[in-house]
Amino acid sequence: MRTADSAAEFQTAAQWQSWLSQGSTFPVFQPVLSLETQTVFGYECFGRLDLSENVASLGTFFRASDQTLNTLQQEVGFTLAQQVAQFFSPVKDARLIVNELPSHLTALTPLELPSTLEALQQAKFPLNRVVLDVLLEPGFQNPLRLKTVMERCHSLGCQVALGNLGSENSQLDLIPYLKPDFIKISLTLFHRSFRDRQFRRTLEQLGRLAENSGSALLIEGIETAEELQQALQLGARYVQGYYFSAPGRLPAPLPDFQKKLREALENFRMIRTKRIQRQVTWENEMLLRLVDISFVLFEADGLLRLNETDLEGLSGFIHRLYFSDLNGFQISGDYLLSETGCQIDYRDVGRNLSLRPYFFDHVYKLHGRPGGWSLSDVYCDENSRCLMRTFSRYVTPQAILYLDVLWANFADL
Missing domain, CATH: 3.30.450.20 (PAS domain)
Structure with missing residues (x-):
């Protein structure tokens, strides 16, 4: 499936509305895997627009911060959520992960639900199977209101993830304050950790911060066996990416993901064990030299x-x-x-x-x-x-x- 985000240059609600009217929206799903159980934990939902000649991502549309778009974004999100409930209901024992921006959540009144959750609730989809992925935005300034919304979502049975951690201007101090169930690091920070030791140590510290706050680390964007191994070394509990599956129209079984996870875990144990053995050998040799x-x-x-x-x-x-x-x-x-x-x-x-x-x-x-x-x-x-x-x-x-x-x-x- 080819995607095209050709609407990035649109500026007004009318332009977006015209673009959306050229096709039909539909959801796609990408699996999120548990490294501990080697099972499918859930599926993250993304919006797509079928334009007959190609398929476009709705990511730029939903991330647009123009307040005049709020109503249109809620309407499209509501429609997608209804489709999601229809497609996802037959899937058993897996969570549904849906994205929201904190600026949208904090604009709600105390009695309002995010349009996505409202549509799922109306479709009688159990909210205790939903993970609300809050994608942090640069310069976000209303953590108190966001905490209130997240607590309400928790009271309805939802789990909450904080996404884009480690991206430019994202606020790491929100983790212990908001106490999310999951944290998702930015792709930029994850890929930089391959090239720069300091970025890798930052991610390791982020993983420890997650553990101390009762959160689990989810690393997305895994495309190779090497990246999966890096995610394990950094303390990930959950992983997601094209290495396992591209987003698809229906949540589908994955034939070989358990083999990939088991091989990665076996390599992880071997790498860690050898590293410990080398480190212990070095420490003992140093201590012998210090005796004299x-x-x-x-x-x-x-x-x-x-x-x-x-x-x-x-x-x-x-x-x-x-x-x-x-x-x-x-x-x-x-x-x-x-x-x-x-x-x-x-x-x-x-x-x-x-x-x-x-x-x-x-x-x-x-x-x-x-x-x-x-x-x-x-x-x-x-x-x-x-x-x-x-x-x-x-x-x-x-x-x-x-x-x-x-x-x-x-x-x-």
């Missing part, structure tokens, strides 16, 4: 110091070394190690390290066993903008030693 490290510590000019000769041979794996007291205040200079030797930078003396991502992690991991080493998670150092991991241990009852390792050297782990 010993320093002669002394105080001078109120600072904790060591002999630079004790650092010979450490530049191959340690980037920076420094000390703090138990309250996190740095009590030494930064010993910067390189192939050319050691330089001492005193600019961070007195800085409080308790605000760094590894300080309380160290306190937690070494509680009750002060003689060992702790190792931080990967983080981005605010000064060098490099990825780091930090080893730390108590060297005296009142002092903590920190060893920073450049994680970029071990990125494949």
Whole structure:
């Protein structure tokens, strides 16, 4: 089925009405799959216009923000929803996912339902099978009203998704405030995560934010096995895309999707297991090297110091070394190690390290066993903008030693 969005240049309601009158609207459905159960969770509904020579998407029409279009958009949405109820009713054990814009939802009175839900309700379609996908718009400014509408939808049995997360100007703080059942990230952010580590880490953090808010991550736009694997690595619970099925006129069974999902999950386990094994091997090798490290510590000019000769041979794996007291205040200079030797930078003396991502992690991991080493998670150092991991241990009852390792050297782990 070929689609054409040739109406993008229309500006007025009359132009849109003229364009719509040239054909007939109908819904198409694309499956959303559960990675946990390897089953079809639901089908997302999209509007199409049959123009005899081609088929056009109604996406641009529904996303147009001109207020003069509101009535026409509601009428077309109502008609599509009636068709959806007719086509979708025979489908068992699957959710129906319908799209709405927050600007449309917040324009409703407290007693009004979105036209889509109203049409489904009139057709006696059970609303507890509906997921309302709210597509976030740039500059949206009325979260309180949207929260009220979403709570009403929940009271009617609907689930709610927030879409376009990670797109330009989208507001991530809406996730814990609105508490959606699902979040859908933008295609742009997902595809950028392949090329840029920082975008990938942003998506990983978005997945953790979803989990902490009780939401499930849904990644759409999956077109290849590689993209499916990336979605798994990022924590997706649900996936959708042309890799499984293009949108079709009727919700149809998918003959091979379970095989694709099982293969992806098996590869996911294998990749994660190998990564863990390599990481554990690296950590053990590092700890063995750290066993042989010993320093002669002394105080001078109120600072904790060591002999630079004790650092010979450490530049191959340690980037920076420094000390703090138990309250996190740095009590030494930064010993910067390189192939050319050691330089001492005193600019961070007195800085409080308790605000760094590894300080309380160290306190937690070494509680009750002060003689060992702790190792931080990967983080981005605010000064060098490099990825780091930090080893730390108590060297005296009142002092903590920190060893920073450049994680970029071990990125494949």
